[in-house]
Amino acid sequence: MDPILETKQLSHIYSAGTPFERTALDGVDFRAYPGEYLGIIGHTGSGKSTLIQHLNGLLKPTSGQVLFQGTDIWSDPKITRQTRFRVGLVFQYPEYQLFEETVYKDISFGPQNMGLDQKEVDRRVRAAAYFVGLRDDQLEKSPFELSGGQKRRVAIAGVIAMEPQVLILDEPTAGLDPEGVESILGNIRDYHRAHNATIILVSHSMEEMARTVDRLVVVNGGKLPFEGTPREVFQHGDELERMGLGVPQLTRVFHRLRALGVDIDPSVYTLEQAKGAVLDALAKRGKALEKGVE
Amino acid sequence: MALKDITLGQYFPGHSPVHRLDPRTKLLAVVLYIVALFLAQWFVSYAVMFLVLAGSIAISGVPVKSILRGMKPVVFIVVFTALLNLFYSGGDTVLVRFWIFTITLEGVFRAFFMVVRILMLISGTFLLTYTTSPILLTDGLESLLSPLKKLHAPIHELSMIMSIALRFIPTLIEETDKIMSAQRARGADFESGNLIQRAKALLPLLVPLFISAFRRAEELATAMECRCYHGGEGRTRLRQLKYRGADWFTLALFLAVTVGVGVLGHFGL
Ligand SMILES: Nc1ncnc2c1ncn2[C@@H]1O[C@H](COP(=O)(O)OP(=O)(O)OP(=O)(O)O)[C@@H](O)[C@H]1O
Ligand SMILES: [Mg+2]
Numbered sequence: 001m002d003p004i005l006e007t008k009q010l011s012h013i014y015s016a017g018t019p020f021e022r023t024a025l026d027g028v029d030f031r032a033y034p035g036e037y038l039g040i041i042g043h044t045g046s047g048k049s050t051l052i053q054h055l056n057g058l059l060k061p062t063s064g065q066v067l068f069q070g071t072d073i074w075s076d077p078k079i080t081r082q083t084r085f086r087v088g089l090v091f092q093y094p095e096y097q098l099f100e101e102t103v104y105k106d107i108s109f110g111p112q113n114m115g116l117d118q119k120e121v122d123r124r125v126r127a128a129a130y131f132v133g134l135r136d137d138q139l140e141k142s143p144f145e146l147s148g149g150q151k152r153r154v155a156i157a158g159v160i161a162m163e164p165q166v167l168i169l170d171e172p173t174a175g176l177d178p179e180g181v182e183s184i185l186g187n188i189r190d191y192h193r194a195h196n197a198t199i200i201l202v203s204h205s206m207e208e209m210a211r212t213v214d215r216l217v218v219v220n221g222g223k224l225p226f227e228g229t230p231r232e233v234f235q236h237g238d239e240l241e242r243m244g245l246g247v248p249q250l251t252r253v254f255h256r257l258r259a260l261g262v263d264i265d266p267s268v269y270t271l272e273q274a275k276g277a278v279l280d281a282l283a284k285r286g287k288a289l290e291k292g293v294e
Numbered sequence: 295m296a297l298k299d300i301t302l303g304q305y306f307p308g309h310s311p312v313h314r315l316d317p318r319t320k321l322l323a324v325v326l327y328i329v330a331l332f333l334a335q336w337f338v339s340y341a342v343m344f345l346v347l348a349g350s351i352a353i354s355g356v357p358v359k360s361i362l363r364g365m366k367p368v369v370f371i372v373v374f375t376a377l378l379n380l381f382y383s384g385g386d387t388v389l390v391r392f393w394i395f396t397i398t399l400e401g402v403f404r405a406f407f408m409v410v411r412i413l414m415l416i417s418g419t420f421l422l423t424y425t426t427s428p429i430l431l432t433d434g435l436e437s438l439l440s441p442l443k444k445l446h447a448p449i450h451e452l453s454m455i456m457s458i459a460l461r462f463i464p465t466l467i468e469e470t471d472k473i474m475s476a477q478r479a480r481g482a483d484f485e486s487g488n489l490i491q492r493a494k495a496l497l498p499l500l501v502p503l504f505i506s507a508f509r510r511a512e513e514l515a516t517a518m519e520c521r522c523y524h525g526g527e528g529r530t531r532l533r534q535l536k537y538r539g540a541d542w543f544t545l546a547l548f549l550a551v552t553v554g555v556g557v558l559g560h561f562g563l
Contacts, residue, residue: 018360058475081481089479097476099501109498113481144505158480 002070003031004198005055005087005166010064012050024050026222027064032166032198037189039209039230040202042219043244048202049092051219052168055200056087085114088164092171094155098143103134103154106143110162128161131194132187149180156184160191167191168200173208185212207248210234210269218245231267250274305427311540312354312425317434319541323548324422330552331411331418338563339555340410346551347414347421356424364420365413372412379405428460430533437535450525458514466507473502 012025024047032038032055042048053059054066057073057080066073073083088110091097100106107128111121129139132153138146143154156172169188173181185208192199203209209216210230217227220243226233233240237247237255247255247269254266254277264281268274307313312320327346334340351358365372380401387399423431436453443449474484477498484495 053475056479058478081483084479084481091472091476091479094476096506097473097498097502099498109477109482110480113483162480 001033003067004034004069005032006030006067006070007051007054007061008065008067010051010054010066011062012047012054012059013062014050016062024222025054028222028224030217030224032200034165034198035196037192037199037212037214038201039213039216040200040219041204041206041209041216041245043204046219046243047222048219049170050222052089052170052200052202055166055168056089057081057083058089085110085162086164087166087168088159088162090156090159090167090169090172092174093152094158094172095148095151097155098151098158101142102140103129103143103146104139106154107139107157107161110158114162124161124163125157128157131160131191132157133183149176152176152184153187156187163195164197165195166198166200168202170202171204172201173203173205181208204245206240206246210248218243230269231273234267234269237266304423306356306360306424307427308355308425310353310355310425312350312421314540315425315544316535316537316541317426317430318438318535319537319544320422320426321431321434321438323544324418326548326552327418328415330548330555331415333552333556333559334407334411335559336563339558340407342551342555342558343414344410346548347417350421351417354421354425356421360424361417361420365416368412368416372409375412376405376409379408429457432457432460433531433533433535450529462507462510465510466503469506470499470503473499 007028007030010025010028010030011023014020014022014024028047028051030051040048040051050059054061057066060074068079068083068087071079073080098106100109104125107125108121111124116124125139126136129136134150134153134157138150143151146154152172156169160167167188172184172188176184188199188201189212191197201209201213213230215228216230216233218225218233218240225239225243226236234247234251237251240247246252250271251266251269254264254268254274257264258266262281263284265277268277315323327343330346331343334343351361380397381395382401384398384400388396389399389402390397426434432453435456436449439447439449439453474482478484482495482498484492484499486492487495
């Protein structure tokens with residue numbers, strides 16, 4: 001399958017030519033496939049936000065290319081603008097970008113900019129509000145009267161209302177209580193299913209990632225050292241630890257068991273997998289014992 | 295180019311002898327330097343001033359490239375001043391005459407010295423802001439102006455306002471960058487359209503920016519009150535300004551240069 005979004009040897013240097021120069025991305029080859037739920041994980045300052053701001057053309061590469069469905073998004077200003085609508089980006093702490101008098105108007109900002117007719121804008125605003133669990137009577141309120149968590153939902157709805165094919169969220173659950181985290185992750189999953197959209201979720205919580213994504217990309221020091229299913233990535237437990245990324249607790253226990261000399265698969269991260277791994281290990285040991293008796 | 299990359303007069307952290315001078319020394323030295331620039335008359339005195347500037351830049355370790363980059367915004371003013379001086383100086387030694395313009399030898403020299411003076415003035419003040427953090431600069435100003443407190447001028451309050459403002463400029467710039475990106479991601483267009491359209495397009499940027507500025511101000515006020523801040527009376531400092539040998543030496547040097555250049559200038563050198 002061809003990737004929907006791809007970067008080729010993408011590098012980005014902030015404040016080039018000043019003493020504050022800083023290479024945030026260094027020759028990154030990144031791929032996202034249609035319909036997948038992808039996680040980007042990395043330590044603070046590793047370059048996650050920089051990477052995703054390239055994916056919808058907000059940052060221009062210092063060198064390298066960004067391709068959307070095979071076309072370079074910087075080849076034409078029109079294409080750059082189109083890409084912003086097709087690849088929706090929800091920023092870190094998006095609640096600080098709200099500005100309209102009412103929630104409804106704020107959510108409609110994106111669709112209005114797309115030049116849609118009034119009826120279509122209305123349909124999209126209501127659909128987006130529904131996805132993030134905002135009630136109809138909340139649409140006419142001022143966004144500034146809402147709680148922090150509700151503001152975040154409004155901001156996410158503002159991007160969902162553009163109905164992007166790729167939805168990127170930069171730490172959408174930062175600073176929320178566990179219930180808020182679950183419900184926002186649920187909303188995102190609903191959008192993923194309903195539109196068969198590609199989701200790219202940025203986080204630095206391994207536990208959260210392990211539960212939600214199909215595939216994981218690790219960012220470290222402006223490069224992508226590992227990628228694969230969560231299980232494949234967790235095999236590199238020690239290296240991840242060294243990058244300051246804890247693996248899930250369960251995985252850590254199994255890594256430790258292995259370090260103690262137990263022949264066991266250390267890449268597990270759910271209880272179900274753990275049970276399987278323990279049973280496998282016991283079965284193996286049982287067989288070895290049987291052999292010994294013969 | 296991001297908004298952030300505008301480095302006009304921005305502090306370059308460093309540990310050179312120039313960085314380590316007391317901010318009051320640097321402020322006074324710059325004042326003396328400016329006075330000397332206006333006393334300078336001819337090649338000899340300008341050469342002395344140039345040596346002082348070049349020496350200071352060399353010791354500070356600030357790249358000459360950055361100082362030159364800082365000059366970009368004033369190129370227009372410099373060219374304009376040069377032309378004015380070139381054409382309207384009067385004088386007897388006529389070099390060229392065309393249409394209504396006359397260029398005299400005196401005019402050429404005047405224009406040349408004027409340009410040199412402006413450029414040296416700007417480089418000198420840039421060197422001050424490049425090597426002194428804004429916080430130290432306001433501390434230095436407060437300390438130099440403190441005699442005015444006797445006249446009940448609110449020096450401490452003014453310098454507090456100034457340090458807070460300086461402290462929040464980078465924060466606000468960063469915030470502007472972030473909100474702009476967020477609105478661009480929703481298709482906002484800040485670059486095209488006529489004046490009215492552009493002004494309207496700023497609304498999604500300005501509203502969140504103001505809200506966040508007020509929120510920050512309120513949080514800061516609460517935090518200051520929680521720590522019992524009540525103005526300058528009886529307040530001690532974390533960063534004590536102390537005069538050291540190097541400071542006295544620098545002041546003496548600049549005083550000597552100013553007097554020297556004054557004398558040279560008096561004799562038309
Ligand atoms: N606007 C900017 N100007 C200069 N440097 C920047 C800018 N934005 C980010 N950087 C630098 O680039 C590097 C990567 O930053 P980035 O924001 O992509 O990290 P991140 O992985 O998103 O971190 P976090 O988890 O804290 O959000 C950091 O070292 C940061 O200091
Ligand atoms: Mg980030």
